Amino acid sequence: MSAGLAGRRLLVSAGPTYEDLDPARFLGNRSSGKMGFAIAAVAAARGAQVVLVAGPVHLATPAGVQRIDVRSAAQMHAAVMQALPCDAYIGAAAVADFTPRAPSAQKIKKQPGQDVLVLELVKTRDILAEVAASAQRPRLVVGFAAETERVADYARAKLERKRLDLICANQVGQAGCGFESDDNALLVIDAAGARALGPAPKAELAGQLLDIVAERLA
Template sequence: MSLAGLRVVVSAGPTYEDLDPVRFLGNRSSGKMGFAIAAAAARRGAETVLVAGPVHLPTPEGVARIDVRSAAQMHAVVLDALPADVYVGAAAVADFTPENIATSKIKKIPGEAALVLRLVRTPDILADVARDARRPRVVLGFAAETDDVAAYARGKLDAKRVDMIAANRVGQAGSGFESDDNALSVYWRRDDGTVGERTLGPAPKVALADALLDLVEERLPA
């Protein structure tokens, strides 16, 4: 269990997409899973870079942390952190962001019962890392789903051309966002084209981080 001499980049936490100087679109990711993975990578001797969205967590020992806010900022910092041997995309990155950010607080207009926001797609960090010329030897993505977890995870594995996907069900007590515990289903494409699968947990996220890195080490090309 060693990553000595390797460079590992981990993204963690949510992104906040600003609407105006007061409000933003965000999600409930606490960053605990990604921070646990970064800490475990550093303990294994890796040069570890942690790209963190807005969270309230201490920086793990031996980890170089870069704080960001938006999906666009996270995309730029992660790509700038390449080349690396391993990338773990554990962040819950917003899929959409407001097309325009208001320069002053959006006010209620008398007589209007609704506010219409136009959203545009954010950069796809995981897919862009996977197809970059400096592509890490192992690219591991996360899929947080509320239903049809296996189907969405397998689809993401192929669509984004990554090496592994760690999927978890959110929206239930005791796992996923904001919890100290989690359960993961990890998928990867074997050499013969079939899909491998391993279930990890339920267990504390700190334990899952080590179990997940064990699987990463197994798939690191010699």
């Protein structure tokens, strides 16, 4: 058991969010929640008190973890903010950046001769940035950045813009890594530099990341 996690309170978010267009359709993403659930499971096994805010995924709740299920970005924002304070927040969820301005109460029907459907989307609230700026700010705020190019550059910009302590960058769109896969590779970036983890199973990566979290909390 890691002395840095025993008795600590960790808040983890995981999975996608679904933004409803109408009662039949939604905007979503390919996040499986596996990385966030692995982090929650390993942290609980190491003696931490873990609250897991989970988007719509089909994964079993890790042993010893308090799970809060949500669907939308707005619901995830509310659940995360209500779960503060904590020692560390690990935002592994893939939260929608935009949501429909006015979801339809009825199924949107294709009109005769219609070739284009225009959707008006509005920005969602930035959970990571708000946690980092909160009066109840955790001692450690850890973000994730899923990118397809210039992974380190975009992740470091996100770290600085949102005033995070750590950010875990990974490249998506590659076979056997990232979304939906059981394996992953992370580049853990802070103000001082970067540390590469993996490729490895997500449970193994979770342990390596939590070693870093424990060091920082100590």
